Amino acid sequence: MKESVLDILIHLFENFLDAEDDQEPSREALKQELEKAGYAEGDIERALEWLAGLAADQGGDASQATARAIRVFTGPEQLRLDTDVRGYLLYLENIGILSASQRELVIDRLLALEADEIDIEQVKWVVLMVLFSQPGQEQAYERMEDLVFEERPDAVH
Numbered sequence: 001m002k003e004s005v006l007d008i009l010i011h012l013f014e015n016f017l018d019a020e021d022d023q024e025p026s027r028e029a030l031k032q033e034l035e036k037a038g039y040a041e042g043d044i045e046r047a048l049e050w051l052a053g054l055a056a057d058q059g060g061d062a063s064q065a066t067a068r069a070i071r072v073f074t075g076p077e078q079l080r081l082d083t084d085v086r087g088y089l090l091y092l093e094n095i096g097i098l099s100a101s102q103r104e105l106v107i108d109r110l111l112a113l114e115a116d117e118i119d120i121e122q123v124k125w126v127v128l129m130v131l132f133s134q135p136g137q138e139q140a141y142e143r144m145e146d147l148v149f150e151e152r153p154d155a156v157h
């Protein structure tokens with residue numbers, strides 16, 4: 001997946017997933033709207049699969065990871081997630097926005113993007129999507145939302 005897939009995910013998040021409407025749009029409705037917006041069919045499918053992967057990975061048990069555990073990144077993870085990205089994930093965990101299990105979900109979803117390079121901006125959006133997808137994370141979501149939009153002068157809050 002290239003950056004266009006993340007663009008699609010951000011488009012979906014801003015226009016559909018974060019809407020106040022309680023009714024979740026169907027996969028087909030999302031696909032039609034994205035096609036109207038001009039996204040390529042293959043990229044749309046990959047973005048929808050990414051979302052399905054996020055929804056499927058909600059069964060993680062937060063009690064499995066201890067608060068003082070040290071995360072050791074594997075060789076392939078180190079290649080895909082540079083020092084800045086790994087440091088930013090640690091920062092989010094240290095300030096209480098992410099739990100250890102949420103960090104693992106974020107890492108999984110970042111790697112699922114299959115982007116050539118993963119930067120802090122991409123991390124911010126993936127964290128926001130992960131927190132939004134989990135019930136009871138409203139405070140962490142709001143704190144992360146502030147981090148996402150604080151550096152975007154063009155962002156409508």
